[in-house]
Amino acid sequence: MSRRRALAAAGAMGLAAPGARAQEGWPARPVQMVVAFPPGGQADVAARPVAAALERVFGQAVPVVNRPGAGGILGSASVARAAPDGHTALMALSSLGVLPESERIMGRAPAYTMEQLVPVARITADPTxxxxxxxxxxxxxxxxxxxxxxxxxxxxxxxxxxxxxxxxxxxxxxxxxxxxxxxxxxxxxxxxxxxxxxxxxxxxxxxxxxxxxxxxxxxxxxxxxWGRERIAGFETVPTFVELGHPEVEFYIWAGVFLPVATPRPVLERWGQALRTACGQDAALRRALEAAGSPLAYQDSEAFSAFVEADTRRLTRAVQRIGRVE
The missing domain is CATH 3.40.190.10 (Periplasmic binding protein-like II)
Known part of the structure; x- marks a missing residue:
């Protein structure tokens, strides 16, 4: 199932009465932002100012919960299997689409698949x-x-x-x-x-x-x-493209995902909240810029298309790496 079809399926589920009831008074309790890596990494850098901005939008606490393990598999799978009520979100990196393929290469059943998660918004997209x-x-x-x-x-x-x-x-x-x-x-x-x-x-x-x-x-x-162009804050650092390696181009993006069965009204509430936070919250923008990871917001539709293309490219790279013991 493609990202867009997954989003459409989630929307169809949201039309049912239970989905409508799920939105009433939502969020009624704190909303968790899961990071599948330890504190200090790129996902954490994005998650903390976004969570702070969402607290101002939602009027509820949005704690960042670090759940590291297996290179990001454990935390990502925990959100894929979470109750689809909008109270558990994932701040993921581009490795999200790589890990299921790496599990297959290693002869294991993936702990989650991309079809279990809906892209809600891209926050950053930085070259390494x-x-x-x-x-x-x-x-x-x-x-x-x-x-x-x-x-x-x-x-x-x-x-x-x-x-x-x-x-x-x-x-x-x-x-x-x-x-x-x-x-x-x-x-x-x-x-x-x-x-x-x-x-x-x-x-x-x-x-x-x-x-x-x-x-x-x-x-x-x-x-x-690894960028096509030099990075703000690293203006004196050349790109691999400049140095004669045009095929060496790579980005770490950070974006928010929810379980695929999340009701449509709740998905829309998340989308609106992230659009407001990224578009209007000056503290969020300043925090990301100060961290050297400027805002690169995309809404759900644009981010879904971006994730599909990026996952195909990274999957090919992982297949080239092959089995790693």
């Missing part, structure tokens, strides 16, 4: 940035690639887990540059970034938001970015 410690000997991408070719498999890089967005981004680079690196998976972008800062790993593809403060403080160095 290649980071190394400030004390590393590599000052340019050419330096890094040359070192990797001289010592195949010796340079370590982290990710938020096997087949996570950060893993897929680096796999695009290693394939395009014909280099071999040693992958060290963590349970989220936050722990991976901490490992880079402590010297446990030597490189990382990171969302620009979590990376920016450490680059500004001089603790990390950015060598290149």
């Amino acid at each position: 940035v290649l980071l190394v410690p400030a004390g590393a000997p590599w000052r340019t991408l050419d330096d890094f690639v040359a070192a990797a070719r001289a010592r195949p498999g010796a340079i370590t890089y982290g990710s938020a887990g096997n087949y996570s967005t950060l893993h897929v981004a680096m796999a695009m680079l290693t394939g395009a540059a014909s280099i071999e690196l040693l992958h060290v998976p963590f349970q989220g972008g936050g722990p991976a970034l901490t490992a880079l800062l402590s010297g446990t790993i030597e490189a990382l593809a990171s969302g620009p938001g979590p990376a920016l403060p450490h680059v500004k403080e001089g603790r990390l160095r950015a060598l290149a970015c």
Whole structure:
């Protein structure tokens, strides 16, 4: 089922009387915003200011609940299986569409499928940035690639887990540059970034938001970015496209999803609330910009089309990676 058909199915369910009753006085209690990763990563950076803005719209508490595990599978599956009453939402990353395919590659039944979730709104869409410690000997991408070719498999890089967005981004680079690196998976972008800062790993593809403060403080160095254009806050950092790798382009997006059977009136209430928050809440916009992850809002229809196209592209990348033991 496509995203648009899933949304239509959810709408049809919402026409029934139970759906109408579900909206009366909604929300009548706090609404959870689930993040399937530990605190400090890209999803967390988006979720916290969005939750604060929604509290002002809903008039209810919107706690952010971190449910890490299995590279994002556990938290995402918990929302896919949650009661479809609109009181549990997911702030997901682009890995959401990758994980079911990675499970199939590993010979396991997926813990959830994309058909179980409805895209409600996109919040951010940031290219990843290649980071190394400030004390590393590599000052340019050419330096890094040359070192990797001289010592195949010796340079370590982290990710938020096997087949996570950060893993897929680096796999695009290693394939395009014909280099071999040693992958060290963590349970989220936050722990991976901490490992880079402590010297446990030597490189990382990171969302620009979590990376920016450490680059500004001089603790990390950015060598290149995966965007088609340079990123605000990283204006001196060239893109892989500029550096001769036109196929190396990747974005970490963050967006809100609800269980597919959520009644149409509640879906519409969520859509209206997020449109209001993203369009009118200056504190939300300032928080995202300060984190280096500016607002890139899309409504449900546009986001659904975006997710379909992005999932197809990332699924192909995961299939190229193949089985990871």
